[in-house]
Amino acid sequence: MVEIDKETAMTSRERMTLILRKEIPDRMGLYEHFWGETIPEWQKQGLPKDADPSAYFDYDMINVGGWFDTSIFPGRDELVEETDAWRVAIDSRGAKLKYWKGRSGVPEHVGFEIDTKEKWAAVRDRLLTVERSRLGDLAKAKEGLEAARKSGKYVVYSNLFVFELLRGIIGDENFLPALLLEPEWIRDFCQVYLDHYRGHYEVLFREVGLPDGMFIYEDFGFRNGLFCSPQTMDELIFPYEKQLVGFFHDHGLPVLLHSCGDVRKAVPSIIDAGFDCLQPMEAKAGCDVVELAKTYGRKISYMGNIDVTVLSTNDSAKVEAEVLRKVRAMREMRIPYAFHSDHSVPYSVEFGTYEHAVRVFRENSRYD
Numbered sequence: 239m240v241e242i243d244k245e246t247a248m249t250s251r252e253r254m255t256l257i258l259r260k261e262i263p264d265r266m267g268l269y270e271h272f273w274g275e276t277i278p279e280w281q282k283q284g285l286p287k288d289a290d291p292s293a294y295f296d297y298d299m300i301n302v303g304g305w306f307d308t309s310i311f312p313g314r315d316e317l318v319e320e321t322d323a324w325r326v327a328i329d330s331r332g333a334k335l336k337y338w339k340g341r342s343g344v345p346e347h348v349g350f351e352i353d354t355k356e357k358w359a360a361v362r363d364r365l366l367t368v369e370r371s372r373l374g375d376l377a378k379a380k381e382g383l384e385a386a387r388k389s390g391k392y393v394v395y396s397n398l399f400v401f402e403l404l405r406g407i408i409g410d411e412n413f414l415p416a417l418l419l420e421p422e423w424i425r426d427f428c429q430v431y432l433d434h435y436r437g438h439y440e441v442l443f444r445e446v447g448l449p450d451g452m453f454i455y456e457d458f459g460f461r462n463g464l465f466c467s468p469q470t471m472d473e474l475i476f477p478y479e480k481q482l483v484g485f486f487h488d489h490g491l492p493v494l495l496h497s498c499g500d501v502r503k504a505v506p507s508i509i510d511a512g513f514d515c516l517q518p519m520e521a522k523a524g525c526d527v528v529e530l531a532k533t534y535g536r537k538i539s540y541m542g543n544i545d546v547t548v549l550s551t552n553d554s555a556k557v558e559a560e561v562l563r564k565v566r567a568m569r570e571m572r573i574p575y576a577f578h579s580d581h582s583v584p585y586s587v588e589f590g591t592y593e594h595a596v597r598v599f600r601e602n603s604r605y606d
Contacts, residue, residue, distance in 0.1 A: 250298035251450060254392035257574040258451060258492035258514045260536040266565065266603040267392075267576030268596070269299045269541065271518075274342040275585040283589035295596055298576065301453060302386045303379055304395020306438050307372040308431070310352065310361050310407060331407045350409035355416075355423040358408070362430050368437040380446045394494070395442075396453035399435070400428045400478050405457075410465070417470050428478040436485050443489060451492040451514075454482070459499025461523045468503045476507045483512040494541065498581060500524045509537045518542030521580040528567040531575075539574035544595065546579050550586040554594055561598045569605055577603070 248256075248264045256263040272291065281287050285294065292300065309330035318334060319326040326336045332351030352358050373379075386393045398406070404413040404427060416423055456479070458464055464471065483493045492514040500523040501508070501516075508516060519525040519542050527543035548560040561577075568575040577599045583592060 249390040250296075251390055251392045254298050254576070255450065257539050257576060258494070260514070260539050260574050262572050262574060262605050265605060266568070266599070267298045267541070268295065268599070268603075269297050269576055269578050270295070271579070271582040273582050273584050276583050276587070279585040280589040280592075285589050298392055299394060300386045300389065300391040301394050301396050302382045302449065304439075304442065304449065304452070305397050306374065306442065308365075308398070308403065308434065310364065312372065333406060333409065347409055347411075350407070350412060352407050353409060353412045355420055358423060358427060362426070365430050365434045368441060370441065372438060373442055376442075376445050379442075383447050383449065392451065393449045394451045394453045395449045396455065397435070398455050399482060400431050401456045401458060401475055403427075403431055414465060417466050417474055421474055424474050428475070432478045432481055435482060439485070448489060448491065451494060452486045453494045453496065454513075455496040457496075457498040458504050459497060459501040459520075459523065461499060461520075463500050464504055465499075468507060471504060472507055476511050479513075480511040487512060498523070502530070505530065505534060505538075509534065513538065515539040515541055515576075517576075518578055518580050521545035522547055525580070527564055527575070531568060531571055531573040535571075536573065539576075540568070541576040542578035542580055544577065544579050546581060546584060546587060549579065549591055549595060550584065552588045552591045554591070557591055557595050558598050561595050562602060565599055565602045569602065572605060 250267075253263040253265065254267050257267050270291070277285065277291060285291070291297075307330070310332055311330045314328065314330040314332075316328040317325065318328060322339070324336055324338050326334060326348060328334045328351070334348040334350070336346035336348055338345075352361060370376075383393065404424070408416070408427070413424065458471065458475075486493050493512070494515040494517055495508060495513040496517050497504070497508070498518070498520055500520070502525060505516065516530070516538050517540075519527050519530065519540065521543055522545065525543060527540050531540060543564060545560055548556050551557070565575075565577070577596070
């Protein structure tokens, strides 16, 4: 356990450690994600070309990997069709996807090779053995972890888990009906991948080392709600989420959950599963961190909810109002919080606008 003297300025690691314990540090945390086009655009607007945004804005957290190969067909990338604007390829999960060229965004789902329980049964066993080749260059990963630790930042590994893997391997149009019609297929998929994760992370933790925490990406929602009922999630998805979180907790690692869309009806289950922080709480999908904090208090910590549709107006008064309402409320309620957009910052947000948002945050982020 990190011993912290609150009378002195905290390091980023100390600050985020307290936030993820659902306790109150010296000030709120700060972290961010960006769409691919944003940083090149900002470099035209004043961000130094050699600047790392993480260092430039002095974020409290660093992501150093942990994203091992969970695919069915490692190394596969089969080009199907290509134009000047896009390419269609079959990836290592057996998914046929259409990607825009030179532009960020979710690819179009064209088709999926593993679209029945029989096809899943034919490939599942290849995931049951721990394969060191899936972990990549462990020596390089260890160097990266040790370098990050020296920075004083809070260091995380990250990965997807079962809901995103169901989407990526089986496809939404196949796995969502299967939640109701073929639940045993879903349970088997989730159990195989839970064991797959535990086995590979045991090797990674032993040979590379432990980070400070884990960041798990699971998009449970879309703009208008969850992809399935909370009851279905509780029966088929959250038992495996809870076991994965417990595995990480057994290694002393807090777990942050990234979940897009309107996840409000899933928050009780997210808390029950043991997740330590909820991110990003999409404002454009109806989430409001202030209302969530009023409801759930310190049962979980919070990161995000700064509305990018407001930031994209590039109106300094509107941006300031957005930041101040949320930061001041979280500060007054003494809720553990870290500043972050409500997903990722798009290039429509000007560099000066984001600088202004961070400046307003910093000026108001100290807890009394």
